[in-house]
Amino acid sequence: MSTPPTPPLYIESLDHEGRGVAHLDGKAIFVEGGLPGELVIHSSYRKKPTYEQAQVTQIIKASPNRVTPACRWFGICGGCSHQHLHESAQVAAKQRVLEDCFEHIGKVTPETMLSPIHGPAWGYRTRARLSVRNVIKKGGVLVGFHEKRSSYVADMTSCEVLPPKVSALLPLFRDFVADLSIRDRLPQIELAAGENVTVLVLRILEPLSAEDEVKVRAFADQHEVQFWLQPKGPDTAYPFHPLDAPELSYSLPEFNLIMPFRPTEFTQVNHGINRMLVRRAMRMLDSQPGERIADFFCGLGNFTLPIARSGATVLGIEGSQSLVERAMENAKRNGLSGNTEFRVADLFQMTEESYAALGEFDKLLIDPPRDGAIELVKSLPERGGPRRIVYVSCSPATLARDAAVLVHQKGYALKAAGVANMFPHTAHVESIALFER
CATH class of the missing domain: 3.40.50.150 (Vaccinia Virus protein VP39)
Incomplete structure (x- = not known):
């Protein structure tokens, strides 16, 4: 016996997490990707007695405030949730x-x-924690934010909300980390961009080898960034190279x-x-x-x-x-x-x-x-x-x-x-x- 088709939902408003709010048979449906005034087809990924969480699978009638997301990874990366909504409507x-x-x-x-x-609204994010994972099934090292509703690292090579200089480094980080002896012991790169310097903090679970240190210094010099190393908690972070970089x-x-x-x-x-x-x-x-x-x-x-x-x-x-x-x-x-x-x-x-x-x-x-x-x-x-x-x-x-x-x-x-x-x-x-x- 075939499952009856899901009826269209009318999105009434946005909730505090930016999801569209609709109701079906007296139950609240929170729809990722839905905008107020839209008529959409949805797919639920979590069902509870009084509510469901869902995502849009088809837009029947679009909101005039819907725009094309600027980032090609939107919907995969969990960093942004509103790129499909016009900036003034977001505010x-x-x-x-x-x-x-x-x-x-x-x-x-x-x-x-x-x-x-x-x-x-773009290139504004001067602070970020980028996750690093060596994923053999996906061809090697991934560096980026987590996927939506997941602990997996998004397979992304750019980010529109990071400063352009840092966004351009994302694909380069892959080869850089993959070339280090501690590629499986480097879970995070933290960004802190100041007005005169861009600092990248490598969270290292093992010390760099002498060969690693040469590679880190070369990357910093080539791309005009300063690396810090963080062996344990945040208070253990210290500048590594170059030591004469401008003040953050x-x-x-x-x-x-x-x-x-x-x-x-x-x-x-x-x-x-x-x-x-x-x-x-x-x-x-x-x-x-x-x-x-x-x-x-x-x-x-x-x-x-x-x-x-x-x-x-x-x-x-x-x-x-x-x-x-x-x-x-x-x-x-x-x-x-x-x-x-x-x-x-x-x-x-x-x-x-x-x-x-x-x-x-x-x-x-x-x-x-x-x-x-x-x-x-x-x-x-x-x-x-x-x-x-x-x-x-x-x-x-x-x-x-x-x-x-x-x-x-x-x-x-x-x-x-x-x-x-x-x-x-x-x-x-x-x-x-x-x-x-």
Whole structure:
């Protein structure tokens, strides 16, 4: 008995992971590759009692926002999920995700929705971890991102979101790694592109042989990159060749800042959008000489030092000892040691008592990882306390959750919020929000 044909699905919206949302016989179907307004045929790869996960197999009626993906590996590589959606529509979809999270999770509404921050959508990714596998069945070494929904390395020879110089190196990495004696003991190449140098960190599970070292130096010289070696954890990475390469750094010209960093330290992947995000955060914070401001989850000082440049006194707090040391070095490098202080603290364990012990602040900047800052916002006093908070988020869901505490328990108003398209062609939503007493 033949299986009846699958009926067409109408894609109603996009979910928070960028999948099309449809319904069939009362069940939600999440369809990879489907866009709102489209009529599609789907194939399910995971079925649950209340939902299914599927992918598009045929488009019957296409969205006017559908475009031809620029990357030939789109759909195979798991790095991008949105290349089939026009760039402006991507940004609009991310803004809807933020608005939906505020409405349904936080039960809050911003007084103003800010215009989105966006910029060049290609060649923007200055940070990446490329997986390396020696796969005999596929002809040898593969270097790239993982395939969609898989631990396999995508068989790719270019990447449109990496800097063109690095994209051009992808096919060359194959022969380069294949020619090393430790080809089966080199699982990862990490990229960190600064403004004056491109660093490639080789994660090595065994030391390079003398012959390997010659080959690594030759590749670095020929392609004008600097290699670092990482034998164990990120803190063990060290420069290998050339040792006289320019300093790895990015700049914030508007604040006259140079920000050196190690290739394994956290920095934003999109330097252009980061500049615009810092500019917006500083305008919203409006720091003034004489104010005392805290920068929570300060990292290497991306927001701390622009705040300090205004003349305010800043306390930067971060959970990583190495990042705090980097922030202190960056403050000294930029002549801002006099009005900056840095401390190591586990901000996920913040209490009312530990917050009070920090002293009083006029304003706060909060820039947490995806987990958000729930214990920190719970620790804020319900009366008095900072009169203004700028919250930079990489997860709209945890931002909305924390906003609920600030608005419904701590006496703040959500004055404004907006998105920054830090990761074009992905479902990742970076956002910024302003809270005031």
